[in-house]
Amino acid sequence: MTILDENPRDLDAHSDASYAASRARSQTLHAVIDDPQARGRAGLRVLTGDRPTGPLHIGHLFATLGSRVAIQDKGIESYILVADYQVITDRDSVGDVHGATLGQLADYLAAGIDPARSTVFAHSAVPAIGQLTLAFLSLVTDAELRRNPTVKDELAATDGRPLSGLLLTYPVHQAADILGVHGTVVPVGRDQLPHVEQTRAIARRFNSRYAGGEEYFRAPDALLTDLPVVPGLDGAKMSTSRGNGISLGMTADETASRIRKARTDSERRISFEPDTRPEVASMLRITGLFTGERPDEVAARIGDGGAAALKRELTMAVNDGLAAHRARRAELAADPEYLEEVLRQGNVRAREVAVRTLEDVHDRLGLRL
Ligand code: TRP
Secondary structure (H helix, E strand, O other), X not given: OOHHXXXXXXXXXXXXXXXXXXHHHHHHHHHHHHOHHHHHHHOOEEEEEEOOOOOOEHHHHHHHHHHHHHHHHOOOEEEEEEOHHHHHHOOOOOOOHHHHHHHHHHHHHHHXXXXXXXXXXXXXXXXXXXXXXXXXXXXXXXXXXXXXXXXXXXXXXXXXXXOOHHHHHHHHHHHHHHHHOOOOEEEEOHHHHHHHHHHHHHHHHHHHHOOOOXXXXXXXXXXXXXXXXXXXXXXXXXXXXXXOOOEOOOOHHHHHHHHHHOOOOOOOOOOOOOOOOHHHHHHHHHHHHHHOOOHHHHHHHHHHHHHHHHHHHHHHHHHHHHHHHHHXXXXXXXXXXXXXXXXXXXXXXXHHHHHHHHHHHHHHHOOOO
């Protein structure tokens, strides 16, 4: 038996047992983070990231940006990765990755990410992450990579593309993102759990195979968010490519026009029935997220007003709710030199940390010249 044979079921993060274990660890972590003394002692470091595939939308605001800012404001050291090398896992080219990166950065800062306290950096600026990936690839088997349920789902979503080596191995690259900066807390949705489990396995195996049992890498924990997944206007998952989303950077007029064109149904009385009226239900949900009401309360308020009244309510709720964010974002977007400078400084900081990790790893591998 080699190190690679241990707990092969560990990575089956969609299995109930593994999910329950991740949830339990995440809950413990939430408790630690909420306790000022405990979090001070725990030496936590957050690493999280987004693929720069396009503008961030209101789903990101509720699901991730808000909690990142809250964590940062609790004094926990945070690293936020613009995962540019992950863009080509399932498409041919990165597109306007620079524009998308600056747009995302503007949204981070507008949402309250403070570059003095949080380090925003990009894969492509930190080559040490790529080199750590090579070392970590020695610690995984092709069978466990092929089993990764999220990779399988992503492959299935590409309509018959062959499985590229990068798509197959990107969870290991993601482990290098996390361990490269010694991240211990990874705020993610459930779909990313298999990658966190893979990272935990890599940390354990590295320690036992190459570090003589010393706990050089701490196995990170996923911090699961209980926030609702924000649906798109059509009831499906909000996504940039589906055109069913409202991006944070849209103007109020663009928002109104996107909502006006969205499909609903012809029933006049507005009711919250997600199974039979998915579009209407989504619009009620999104309105409620901004107004603080439950979707059925919004529906009751609109009553017989029909789709026109629902869309009016939704447009107002979104545009009012995003006005402050959009004003800050517009100011930042008007100053690309500032955004470039923030990214440059974040890249320098992340590079320093990752290079030190790589040197430590080389030491333990016996690769130091
Ligand atoms: N795969 C993540 C996503 O698509 C982005 C990401 C890249 C990430 N590296 C990461 C998330 C490391 C958490 C930790 O959302």
